[in-house]
Amino acid sequence: xxxxxxxxxxxxxxxALPPAGEIRMVELGRHRIGLFRVGDEVHALADRCPHRGAxxxxxxxxxxxxxxxxxxxxxxxxxxxxxxxxxxKWDFDIASGECVVEPRLRVxxxxxxxxxDDVVVSLDGGLDRP
Amino acid sequence: xxxxxxxxxxxxxxxxxxxxxxxxxxxxxxxxxxNGLAMPxxxxxxxTGWIRKDAYDAAATASGRxxxxxxxxTLQRLLLDPFDVTYGILTPDEAAAFSIYPNAQLAARLAxxxxxxxxxxWLQEDxxxxxxxxxxxQHPEAAxxxxxxRASDDRFVGVFxxxxxxxxxxxxxxxxIWRAAAEHGLPVVVHTHFDGVGLSSPVTAAGHPDTYAxxxxxxxxxxxxxxxxxxxxxxxxxxxxxxMVMSEGxxxxxxxxxxxxxxxxxxxxxxxxxxxxxxxxxxxDHVRFTTQPLETPEDPxxxxxxxxxxxxxxxxxxxxxxxxxxxxxxxxxxxxxPAEIRDAVAYRNAGELFRLGAPVPL
Numbered sequence: 171x172x173x174x175x176x177x178x179x180x181x182x183x184x185x186a187l188p189p190a191g192e193i194r195m196v197e198l199g200r201h202r203i204g205l206f207r208v209g210d211e212v213h214a215l216a217d218r219c220p221h222r223g224a225x226x227x228x229x230x231x232x233x234x235x236x237x238x239x240x241x242x243x244x245x246x247x248x249x250x251x252x253x254x255x256x257x258x259k260w261d262f263d264i265a266s267g268e269c270v271v272e273p274r275l276r277v278x279x280x281x282x283x284x285x286x287d288d289v290v291v292s293l294d295g296g297l298d299r300p
Numbered sequence: 301x302x303x304x305x306x307x308x309x310x311x312x313x314x315x316x317x318x319x320x321x322x323x324x325x326x327x328x329x330x331x332x333x334x335n336g337l338a339m340p341x342x343x344x345x346x347x348t349g350w351i352r353k354d355a356y357d358a359a360a361t362a363s364g365r366x367x368x369x370x371x372x373x374t375l376q377r378l379l380l381d382p383f384d385v386t387y388g389i390l391t392p393d394e395a396a397a398f399s400i401y402p403n404a405q406l407a408a409r410l411a412x413x414x415x416x417x418x419x420x421x422w423l424q425e426d427x428x429x430x431x432x433x434x435x436x437x438q439h440p441e442a443a444x445x446x447x448x449x450r451a452s453d454d455r456f457v458g459v460f461x462x463x464x465x466x467x468x469x470x471x472x473x474x475x476x477i478w479r480a481a482a483e484h485g486l487p488v489v490v491h492t493h494f495d496g497v498g499l500s501s502p503v504t505a506a507g508h509p510d511t512y513a514x515x516x517x518x519x520x521x522x523x524x525x526x527x528x529x530x531x532x533x534x535x536x537x538x539x540x541x542x543x544m545v546m547s548e549g550x551x552x553x554x555x556x557x558x559x560x561x562x563x564x565x566x567x568x569x570x571x572x573x574x575x576x577x578x579x580x581x582x583x584x585d586h587v588r589f590t591t592q593p594l595e596t597p598e599d600p601x602x603x604x605x606x607x608x609x610x611x612x613x614x615x616x617x618x619x620x621x622x623x624x625x626x627x628x629x630x631x632x633x634x635x636x637x638p639a640e641i642r643d644a645v646a647y648r649n650a651g652e653l654f655r656l657g658a659p660v661p662l
Contacts, residue, residue, distance in 0.1 A: 222629045229354035256353030259625055 178293045187212060187289060191232045191250045198293060203280055205291070206232065206264045208251050213264050214291045216278035219255045220269070226277060229256035235270070253277075301386040301643075302630055303650040305590050306491070306547055306619035307379065309422055310393030311414075312360075312369035314338055320413035320420075325406065339397040340498040341366075344512035346625065354378065355623035367393050370623060372425055379622045380428055383630045386647060387656050389430050389457060390422060391491055391547070396462040399437035400498030408442035411435050415450060423455040430654065432460035432489055438499060440473055444480035451484035457654040458486050458545070462493035463522030464500030470526070470533030482539040487588070487653055491547040495522040516626075520549030524557055527587070531561055534574025536586040543653065547590045548621060554589055555610050584611060588653055590619035591645065592628040594636065603636055613641040617650045 180198045187207060188194035194205045195217065202217035204227020219226040231254045235247030252261040252270065261270040262277050269275035281292045311317060315336050318326050329337040350367060355378060360368035380388060395414040398407040411434045418431050433450045435443035450456040459481045461469060469477075469490065481488050496503040496515065500522065509515045523546050536542055546554060561579035569575065575582070589610065597603055610616070618634065621627050634642045650656065 222632055224352075225354055229352075231353065254348060257625065257627055259348035 180291045181285070182289050182291070184287050184289070193227050193230065193232060193253070195228050196291065198280075198291060201280075201293065202228065203291060204228065204230075204253070206250075206253065208248070208264050211265065212282050212289050214280035214282050215253065215262075215264065215267060216280070218278070219257065219260070219262075220275045220277055221255065221258060221260055221272070224255050224257035226253060226255050226262070230254055231256070232264075233261065235261065301647040301651075302383060303387045303389070303618065303647045303654075303656060304379070304383075304385050304620050304622070304630070305389045305489075305545070305617045305650050305654075306391050306592060307375065307388045307622050308393050308624060309370045309375070309390050309418075310367060310395065311417065312363070312365065314394070314410075316369075317410065317413040317417055320416040322409065325409045325413075328406070329410075339394050339401060340494075341394075341397070342494070342497055342512070342515075343508065344515055346512050346516075348625070350625055352378075352623045352625060352627055372422065375622070376426065379620065380426070383620075385428060387430055387650075387654075388428055389432065389489075389650075389654065390418065391432060391460060391489070392418075392434050392493075395434050396460065396464075396491070396493040397498060398434060399462050400464045400466075400494050400500045401436075401438075402499060404436055404439040405442070407436035408439045408446070411443075412446055412449075415446065415456070419453065419455065430455055430457045430656070432456065432458045433486070434460050435477065437461050437469075437474065437477065438466050440476040444476035447477065447480040447484065447486065451480075451486065456486070457656065459488045461488060461490045461526075462495075462500075463490060463519070463526070463549070464494035464497055465522065465526070466499045468525045468529030468533075470529030470531070470535050472533070475538070478535050478539045478542050482542040485541065485655065487543040487545050489545040489547050490523055490526050492519045492523055492549055495519055520553060523547075523549035524553060527554065527557060528561060531579045531582050531587075532565070532572045532575050534572070534576070536582045537574050537576055543586050543588070545588045545590065545617065545653070547619065548592055549589070550593055550595055551589055551591065551607050551610060551612075551616070552595045555606065558583060558610070584614065588615050588617055588649065590617045591633050592619040592621045593626045594628055594633055600636055604638065612637070613644050614649065616641075616645045617653070618645050618647075 190207045196203050204215050206213045217227040232250045233252050233254045254261050267276040267279045281295045283290050356368040398411045401407040414434050423429050423431050433456050435446045502508045503518050503521050565579050
């Protein structure tokens with residue numbers, strides 16, 4: 171992978187992206203960022219759990235939620251849509267950054283755009299203010 | 301300064317203690333079962349993992365063990381160094397099960413081996429580390445011998461007893477342990493562990509919980525039993541130099557039990573003549589509480605108005621419970637407390653209790 175343009179963006183080739191269910195760590199300036207693929211979408215999250223500061227991406231796990239249907243049967247949520255904090259095991263929705271068990275908490279997300287076959291992660295145009 | 305009163309370390313397998321065992325015990329341990337001796341364990345598994353995932357790597361679990369052993373470099377990197385821990389008091393993982401293992405004589409020998417292992421593999425390697433003497437509580441005389449054996453080694457600063465037990469620790473069968481600990485000024489640390497496993501009773505009188513989640517909410521129950529038992533049975537009257545730490549039972553429940561101790565004593569004291577004073581007076585003089593797991597009300601400001609009644613400026617000791625999943629990060633815990641008591645909780649209370657002076661290099 172290589173940094174193109176300013177030090178505010180990181181361009182990655184498709185081959186550098188993680189497969190679904192895995193996390194790939196990158197650094198952009200002083201930011202440690204975890205890359206995720208959920209379905210066809212690529213997401214970038216800060217490597218810091220908003221609960222107590224744990225290394226959410228570098229030590230966390232991609233998991234699938236288990237939900238109870240109104241009829242009492244159990245079913246799986248969207249595959250690999252959650253990242254589980256390595257310390258206290260709280261789950262966060264990768265796409266929205268929201269904590270599943272504490273809605274007031276959200277992990278910082280970084281904008282991701284597609285440019286041809288590449289993906290560009292940016293520090294600017296933030297989805298969430300730090 | 302920071303004294304962390306609850307840092308868990310453990311061996312990879314009971315077989316790691318083999319070099320520290322006498323010949324006959326070694327022979328038994330190596331050939332028991334299909335793959336060597338193992339201790340009884342919990343009927344539930346933590347649904348999302350017992351241990352902080354950054355505290356171990358895939359190699360540590362390659363053998364299929366549920367509780368990966370810890371390493372000193374990881375402990376130093378994740379806790380001792382970043383949080384500037386002055387002293388870390390080590391508590392056992394699986395070795396806590398020795399006290400609820402039915403074969404009391406074997407358990408006593410395993411405890412001796414564990415303490416030798418702890419001294420050589422941990423206490424000798426980092427001057428900040430201190431240990432608790434693990435004993436077989438179900439064999440009180442052997443436990444007392446083990447306490448006396450370690451008493452001259454000032455790297456051992458207390459005695460460890462698990463919450464899971466055959467009987468509450470105020471029962472007179474345990475007097476040899478209290479006597480030995482008091483003689484040598486070693487606080488007895490009663491720590492939530494293996495409640496409902498082996499020899500111990502179900503974690504509550506309601507019976508065995510179905511799930512780990514239920515169990516964990518209730519897991520301080522053993523400790524509450526020991527808390528009430530030791531005070532009402534007069535342990536601190538019989539052994540005025542005895543001191544006890546309630547470790548990993550939370551904080552808030554003890555306040556309710558403290559008030560009930562005082563209230564019920566007024567009507568029932570003819571049954572418990574050895575509890576001569578108002579029970580809370582024994583608690584202030586003889587009992588301390590670790591902070592973890594610190595209760596987390598919806599509004600954090602609701603915590604202090606409650607726990608202040610436990611006189612935390614004297615009774616509270618910081619504990620992280622590293623590397624477990626409900627680890628309390630030191631700066632967060634201390635930030636929840638008024639500034640005027642943070643030093644007391646961070647190190648002064650523990651320093652006085654465990655007689656920890658200024659740190660010296662190895």
